[in-house]
Amino acid sequence: MVRVLLVAALLAGGCAAESRDVRPSFLIVVLDTTRRDAVSAYGAVQGTTPAFDALAAAGLLYGRAYAQASWTLPSHATLFTGLESAAHGVSWERLWADEELVMLAERLRDAGWQTVSISENPWITPHFNVTQGFDRITYTTDAVGEVPKWIAQRSDAPFFLFVNVFDAHHPYAVREQNRFLPSGSTAADARAIPEDLESYFCRGAVRDPDQAKSLGVFRGLYLGDVNAADAKLGQLRTMLRDADLTRDLITIVTSDHGEAFGEHDQVGHLVGVSEALARVPLVVHGAPSAAPARLDAPVQLADVYASVLAWAGLGEPPAGRRPLPLRAAPVAPARDVVVHWKDPAQVVGASPSKQLSHALRDGRERLAKLREACTAGQDLFGSRTAFIRLPWKLVLGPADRARLYDVVRDPDERRDVAAAHADVVAALRGALAEHQARQPPPPRTAATIPEPPADVRERLRALGYLDAP
16 A cells, blocks of 8 residues: 555656646846946955855856947847847837847747836836847836836746846945945035036046046946945845745846946947946856856847757747857857947937937937047047957948957057057958848837836936926
8 A cells, every 4th residue: 555655656656747838937137237247256356245155156257248239228138039230230320129020038938938027227127128038027116126026926947037137226325324434425525526428427436546546436326326226236136035936047147337437538338349348247057058157258138049959949049149258268259249330420300209319319318418528539439340369459430430459459559559459450440341241121010109207207208318398
């Protein structure tokens, strides 16, 4: 009798195991506006991101990851489509993701995954159409508080949970206790310095002692915000673990862009394709058959799309899109990276949406204010494209002016060596032209863009993206 019961129990357990959906679930967390060297796993600072660092210690830490744009909307469009800005078409000239784009959430939803988006960033809402494919979409100022609500209602199917955490975005919070402020600086000092970007942009902050001191406090506030964002990441992981949802879970943590603090006389992330803006943190935890490692081959946010599809078993990635590498290779295949920035002042026409036309107009006005302190020699404005083929980074700006940096030896891009390496410039120009010729044209389906609701408009207005009513 005991043997019969044991066999029955084993059979029942086997049936239960067979009935459990063992496809992986996915958690993608964007620590908005977090530059790579603000993350302590990379060694430039200490203690800013313990939750991220723990994932890196047990997973894959990518040392040279790039975003394809320097601001939220086009960067998320790349993350969700695997396409560069020029191919998905989402930028200042079109603040709307076309219906023809096939988003990652759509692929997963159609294959049986639950798809959930929880965003603290107002751009990541249905009003800009980058959330196509998500069954549950929440815009909130408290992403962590929304997760238990979803957990309480979820089914047993695998899930794709996307979370955008907004703490590191300007304006920065002044905290009474912030160990990342410069030695001797206090919260009172932080309140006394200007908090607007115009006070620092193009004003020689890296050379003027008073400006440099204020900018140091400014950066300390930012690092405090990065630490707060990382604390939310830790809470998210704890919630999922406590709900027994970390089994078969692949976690990807990255950022949509960085933030400048004096590099090239820039502050914030409104202008350009510099390393301070384009290099972002990236960690993958739970990837199948991947031993913990740090990988320094160039990768980009566009690679996440192909990686998730591969891990989900949803077939080969679309042409031209490669998954992230899972181990170091003696001779790694070249991975070219392209980063775009579109100057709002060069956008012709207006959006079909009145409010988004206001956003475009305000983008132009904000840049006009920043330009007031800049000289022609600083050459920061005008749309530009960066093409990265290590160790070189070619930057093409207005009037087709070329700059060239060795970003391995000169990661801060202090020395333009284009004149000394005309042959490299010519070769990279040709490679970029070939790369661009292979990109599909952006879709342009006619669409009536709805006006964002009042709460989204107010949030965008508070962040400086919309003008006054």
